[in-house]
Structures are given as structure tokens and as C-alpha cells.
Amino acid sequence: AGLNPAGALADGEAAAAARGWPAAETPTPKNDVTHYNNFYEFGMEKSDPAELSGSFHSRPWQVQVDGLVEHPQTWDLDALTARFGHEDRLYRMRCVEAWSMVIPWQGFELGALLRAAGVKADARYVAFTSVVRPSEMPGQRSGLFSLHWPYVEGLRLDEALHPLTLLATGVYGDPLPAQNGAPIRLVVPWKYGFKGIKSITRITVTDKQPPTSWNQMAPEEYGFYANVNPDVDHPRWSQSSEQIIGEGSLFRAARRPTRMFNGYAEQVASLYKGMDLRKEF
């Protein structure tokens, strides 16, 4: 009750929602999805990734899958898409900076790749590594004040195997443009956007919690889990509501209340039973 109808996820839509298709969502305009990006490898401004990624080569591309798996393998991107195909997923995206979009992705479930690799019994986590190419990524050349490269992320194994967790290779029906994480990126719709590591080169299954870039940068501001949670504020701003990109006017930003797990609580809340989400944020 009291939720914006456009963003509400009515009971009974759970089956559709499990496939990432909350019926009532309106996708954010394509131009906003591809021109308002955080991708510090290209620069710190939201417009930098679209403007400064012209010399980035996302083909040919290989993804190494290794660690605690039966079949470690280096996949060519085309082999990955040939094997796992792609399906449409319309997901809400909630940035930790308190803005949100609704994005039509194309991709395949990370779980499918992990099952094909054969996860070993002692595996607990999945670690991801992004690309390092200072010659093509200007943000990696001026690293003094920025993040450390490569960008790294991680998920608990059960999160990685969840059917909502997607490896996206396309957006709006096109192959991912560089600024959105070409050619392959992670999308975890119930977590803050920074968990969605872009331009993935390596996926390592491990038994230890892997380091994650923003957590290393400011551990008191960004946790390992980074689950969307309106009750746990960022130290410098409230997370109770979010600005909807592509709506509203100059004199009235469109906002809506932020929902627990970005509205995907029905599907994922059980993963965190018994955890204190204020401490494990």
C-alpha cells in the first residue's frame, strides 16, 4: 500500500516477476540508460562513459571461468552466447546514489554458466574481475584519486545461483555498448548497481569471501552485500527514496519510496534469513 503504482509489484505476479518481468514497469528511455552511467574506468562524471569509451574494443573477448569448478575453461564470448543464448529481462536498477532506472536487458543466468562449469562442494563465493586497459580506458590512467584497478566484485554462491542473477550481453535489444559494460556484465537487480561489475574477464569460484572494489575504497559506506535497503542509510544520504531517471521535471524530481531488496523481496529475502542486515549491509 502507498507504493507508486508504476513501480508496484502486485501479489500474484510473482511467477512473472521470478522471470524478471514485473508487468507494470515502464522502461527508462534508452538514451538515459546509455548516457547516465557510473563506469569509473572511463571517468568519474556520468557522461564520461558514453563520451570517452570510443577507443574501447569489446571484441574479441574472452572470459576465464576457474577456481573451485570441475571444468575450468576460457570462453570466447561468442561461444558463451552460442551455448547459453539470451533472454529478455526487464529489471529495476537502483544505484547506491539514490536514483533508479528500469532497464530491458538481454542475457543468460549466471547459474547456467556455473552449473556447466561444475561447482565443487567446498565452493562458497564467486569472484568477478573486470578489464584493465589504461590505453583504452582514460579513467584508469588517472588513478590517484579513484578506485584501484581492476574493479572486482563478488557474490555468495547462493546469490550467484539465484535465477534473477543475470550475465547481460545486451540492452534494449542491442549488444551492450561500451558505457554499459560491453561485452558482458553482471546484473543483480536486488543489489545496488555497483555490484553489477562490467566488462567481465574472469569468474572465479572460491571458498573465501572475495574483496570488492567499493568496499575496499570505503568499507563503512559500501558493504559486501550491498542489498537495496531503505532502512539502512548511506552515511552521507538517505536511502529511503530514489529519484526516477527520465521522469519528473527540472523543478520537481520524480521520486518514489525505495523498497526492500529493490522490490524483489519475495524472490530473495529467504537468502538472508537470520542475518542482521544493518551490520551485514
Next chain:
Amino acid sequence: MTLSPSAASSGRSSGQRPSGRRRARFSPFVRQVFLYLLGLIPAVSDIVRGEMNALGPNPVSFCLHDFGLWAFRFLLLSLAVSPLRRFARRDFMVYRRPLGLLAFTYAALHVVFYVGVTRHFDGRVLRGDFTTRPFLIFGMLTFLILLVLSLTSTRKAIMMLGRRWTRLHKLVYPAMCLACIHFALAFKTWHVEPFLYAALAAALLALRLVPRAEVRTS
């Protein structure tokens, strides 16, 4: 009335009236108003472009941040006036008030945008913001100081306050420092820009520590 050094030198070179004073085309008041209106151009430009949808996907955040940046710039300019007169013999004292008022105007736009446009005057959120978040507390204190300085910038207030006016307006120094901290904390990582601005601010404040006597003998 004392002669400003710049007026004296220009009078000498053009060989005008014995007083050495060239008549300004416009009165100081008109020049002040003119500078103030000129200084509003960035705000008008932002708002017009925002209304025309020419500020990218998030015009609200663009304006919010641009207003804050211009407040900072005008605060720096207003703090440059007296060092310029003292060390470079350039007298822009007549422009100090409009520069200060511009800093306040942009700070006010910045605050109104934050409170109204982005937070929808949500009292619960704003109370949390301004009581628990140092980043926003520093910003709000800066704004409150600029508000007090603006309210006491009229001729009448200057007369009434007398010597206390000078002391009161030294609050611009802490305001500058608070603004530097607010700016530096405004990003998720350290950015270069706030440090460049802070370096300028530090330089302008440091010039005020140079002892008077040294200047006179040089």
C-alpha cells in the same frame, strides 16, 4: 574619499584633470547592479537549458551541483578583492558586495534545489540530513553564514553595526573553510576539483596572514 591607486595611475597616463580622477561612466551602484545581473547568467542558462531538456538525463542533479559550484566561485572572487587591492594595487572594492551577494544567491538556489526539488520538503528526511550527516551540516552552516552576511550587507546595517560589522563579516573565512569541506565530501571518491578549489581558497585566506608592515616598506 580616498583615491584608489588604479584610478590615480590611469588619470596620470591620460593627462586628465589635475585631481587625476577620471569620471566613471556609470555610478558605483549601477556598476554593482550590472555585475550582479551578469553573475546571474549561469543560473538563467542552466534553468533555460534544463527546461529545454538540454542538460542530459538528470537536469535536477546538474543544476543542484552547478549552483553549488557557482556559489563557491563567487565566494572565492569576493575573497580575492581585498588581496588584489593590497598586493596588486587593483581596486575592485566596489564589486565586493555584488560578488558576495552572488555567492549567497547561488548558495540559496543550491539549498532550495536540494530541499525542495530533490527532497520535496520532506521534513523527516531533511531533519535526518541536517542533524546526522556532517557533509550536509557543513553545507548548511556555510549557507547560514552567507545568509547573515547578506542580510547585513546593506548600507544601513553597516552604519548600525559600525566596527562590529567588520568583525561579523570575518565569518566569511570560516564559511569558506566549511564550503571546502562540504565540496570535498560531496563525491563517492576523492575528486581533484575540490582540492584545486580548496587550494585557491587556502591561498586567498593565507594572504590575509601577511603582516601589514612588510607591505608598506616594499
